[in-house]
Amino acid sequence: MMRQYELVERVKAYEPGADEDALNKAYVFTVKAHGNQKRASGDPYFSHPVEVAGLLSDKRLDCASIITGLLHDTVEDTEVTIPDISEIFGEEVAALVDGVTKLSQLELQSDRTKQAENFRKLVLAMSQDIRVLIVKLADRLHNMRTLHFIKAPDKRRRIARETMDIYVPLTERIGIRDWQEELEDIAFQELNPDARASIVARLEFLAESGGDVVERVRAALQANLNDAGLNADVSGRQKRPYSIWRKMQRQNIGFEQLSDIMAFRVVVDSIEDCYKALGALHGKYSMVPGRFKDYVSLPKPNGYRSIHTGVIGPENRRIEIQIRTRAMHEIAELGVAAHWRYKQTGKPDQESKGSTEGRQYRWLRELLEILDNASGPEDFLEHTKMEMFSDQVFIFTPKGDLHALPRGSCPVDFAYAVHTDIGNRCTAARVNGRLVPLRTELRNGDQVEIVTSKAQTPSPAWENFVVTGKARACIRRFVRSVQREQYVRLGKEILDRAFKAAGYEATEKALKGIVQRFDAENAEDIQAAVGEGRISARDVLYAAYPGAKEKEKEKKAPRPRAAKEQIDPSSGGAIPIRGLIPHMAIHFAKCCHPLPGDRIIGIVTTGKGVTIHNMDCPTLENFSDMPERWLDISWDQDAVDGSAFTGRIRAVLLNEPGALAEVTGVIGRDGGNISNLKFTSRSADFFEMLIDIEVVDAKQLNNILAALRASKHVNSVERA
Template identity: 75%
Template structure:
């Protein structure tokens, strides 16, 4: 039965006597006429959906603008109504809210996941302007989930349920609307894993029948206990939801029978001081379950949730969870951001507070959005951000930062500020210097050292856990890779034209961009640097006669000794981006080197005597003559590989490592390849500045009595 017009208006006026009754009535009629004869999958008139959404919003006592938005939220998408028409009839504020909630994606995108990611990106942008957009969207999803069973296609039902679990449940949790979060979670769980849900419900029902008045008895004992210590409390109790029980079973890898704290009790007091007093009373009376105490009053959750949590072996010898909070804390715990909604009766207009805009997690999402290269990457990082448990750490000044469990100093640096993360060089945890990949613990105090010369290290991506850190690092890698490929491509093109004795101009390059499907000259240089386009193709495109000249000559197989004396410098190129140093020969500054173009990877640097080069003898177009850049190698370090044979006797390995360290070498890897009765063969990877330093280390090793032989390894 559709809620009648006067019923909705009376429901809103009951908590907001100053509500704009005329606007509510007009919105009700406007929406009903706009949707006309449209029907839902359930067979009900489509208009029943926006009315139910408005009803859900009124239960949270939201302002008139939100209720009207609920009534109108589907008119732009599903009818002929336009946003400008809504603005004319209901004002700019409501038009912006409706526009924010409207599903904007009308294009056929690559996949359901891509469409989901794109819609979520738009939702985050919209809700960053006004948190009410998210609340209306959640109410919309809640009613759609309540009628999900009317959709005939199982695949579509499961897709909607998975989207609800992945996106809307975490968002509802983040803004603290607990009952909506649990309802969405349960309905999605029912669709995605009906057997598990039914099994847990059956077991809960059995326990209820066996326990009789167990919950009532525990509530009475907790009340009496607090009253005997002079504390007036309200106590309520319930069993945990099927999904929370199932998730705990999965996380702890235990069966239902092994879970003993499936009941949660809430103790409501008047003041914060009484919260701690009541906690002391409970802990003095019952045995505490180790590791189950959490103080969310002194360290609130990001959504503003405050409460004390403890686990005890309580009344009736039952293991239970108890949450202790004030009435104000309870309102925020139940309603989240909706509990902050305030009405300022100024000139007859409602002006809701904007506290929801200040949520740190939303700012973090916007940072991720700015750095992500595509909607799928954004969705990946935000899901990671929303699902993580938390650890609380402090700055040296005592400022609190909440991070996902498993976070590192690099994650912390990015949470403080993007630039601090980008230029992070070292970290102190509790006054002690630690590796940047160190996992942080609750209560750690962090101090980050920065340097303007430092840039994000691509290896950081392997250990950071926050979406913001990962997206910033990826953004740097993308921009740096492009810069590196462009520089390399420019050098390669210039070299090719000089060798062929042809002039190269910017105008000539712009004239051939369409042929290579590039928008700018830099795009073309990037494609050459990546190995996607051969520099000779660029030459032939500008000077077609060059191809005829070269085809008249017989092109011999390429050898390293045939390379011209003038070479492209390896200038400021970061290994792993545009340039890769070959693992087969480990080239070092001072070696004669050659580059091999690898499609999509740029250039791989080899020593001229590397046996791998034989495989490219018949591909002269892939050879590039390169040289070391003096300025770059003064501070950079490279890896040289040694093959050593040492005596099998005590202390021989210590003698080898001491000799290497004495000459400034840093061992980064050591591997035994053969163990004999008298000698061991091993490979040693040593970090050095150039080939001269490696030669000095080899000379020192040859003078060491326990070292039988040492050679540079080329394989």
């Protein structure tokens, strides 16, 4: 464990003006506060915050951060409070400690909820001061170094999984590479010990059989760069076991097929020398296609800049080389800590000024937007993992602005990355000047133009193909808000008719009197629950008017099928589909594909609202003994005019040339649009198919059926 004077000397070595008295006071304070507390290893507990402070001093953090590292567990594990820290060490340190402190006193529902809530608080705190995150990561790194002292295997695995899912991506985002690799390796050892042991054994075998191959290759590269007249420092090492395993998994290859398990770093004086070194190496050794990446001209979001290339190098070995300036190397080693120090000293890295300004924290702003759109901590954690845990592609706006997106992103992801409003109003996209579907996967270097409309709103279907957490969170937020409105509107209609049929009125006063009975806050909550199918209209009626239950007992309830047969569309008692958006409060059954003009009926589905069926749909037999779920529904012609609905037909065609072309031509000439086509059987003479056609109503579909029956290529056709 680091002694008090050693820590002070380390801090003053890079920050001569550091407050020595405050550092000494914090060291003594944490020793006294933790007293006789012990860690799982048996060491005094205060050894942990001292080691955390040492890790922070390795990254040359400022005095306030070092003090925070010493005090970060005092509020959570001792009697010390934030006001105590504020009084003794000042508001800056108190704010940092508060940001790092876990919400251990909250009574949360599960470990996952607790983890998500702690992460939400961490994001909020680090958005105010990124040093909160650096201290938290140092805390996690030292805890991982002592993970093996925890006796319970399940607890070790849980901590390792949490580290891999949350803290490793965060460390990568702020660019502290050595911490990231160590966290990955320790977590890998716990989560997959057999795989790690196998890789380590193979690396040791290669080292024994090949001698000091890394040093020989390094010396050859150094000599080549010296001959080119460059002042370059070359270093090399084998890749870490987890890095090798991840590449094996990603490329689905075995260890024997890996040929670039060695990585070398070339550090030069200027950006011009970076490209001179690249030319010298490519001139001497053959480049490996597809292994070149220029992060100097296109920096990573965390500010990392280097040229990466793969070559068949000395001794005919395939190696990876990173080329960077000394200033870039410092940022690569220290990450955001380097940017913080520049901010404090007023000496920014001139090479990166302008090219990475603001970009290193863009990911943090996006996390805050996800937080705003998430429905709760667990939702936020899910979207955040999606946002951070992926490779990247670089996409340009028409004006040349650069956006880094996860691999697999589509134009909708890009639209939300530019601005939430653009994503919400996105109607179409042009990629490299060509109009493409919104679900098109974007590639590195694509230029994307988003077409918007004020009338457009996010489609629930977008959630099926977007990959960024921000896009998914925004879409879900819109869907939640609209679904709520739809459920309230539908629930009000259902209650009005149910109360009216029983001789009562569903007044707001009547509903307010029973809100506590249904654990609701207001009458609107009850209406939404009825529309969603979580509460039946009959239960609400009985709660509001207990006498209604007795009246109903006196009557003989009709059988469900009889009730269906007695429905009269002209009676005016049906609930019209007015202003209800499909896939929100209402859903069209895929078993019968109801169309405007069909006689329809609704089935209340718990948590989904109402599913609309044709009156003659055989599926309705499954609900014959559940009359409370049947709902009299009618089309509102004004609301459906101009909308497209999907109808399905089954056709048997002659197996001869031109038959399929004739069928699709007939459908097109009658204004139908084929949305899906599936062959169900085929013989020497005939083939049968199901065809989904977008039409405006049942009449149009019937016209298409009549036209198809007149075709010489069609043996039979009917509505499916």
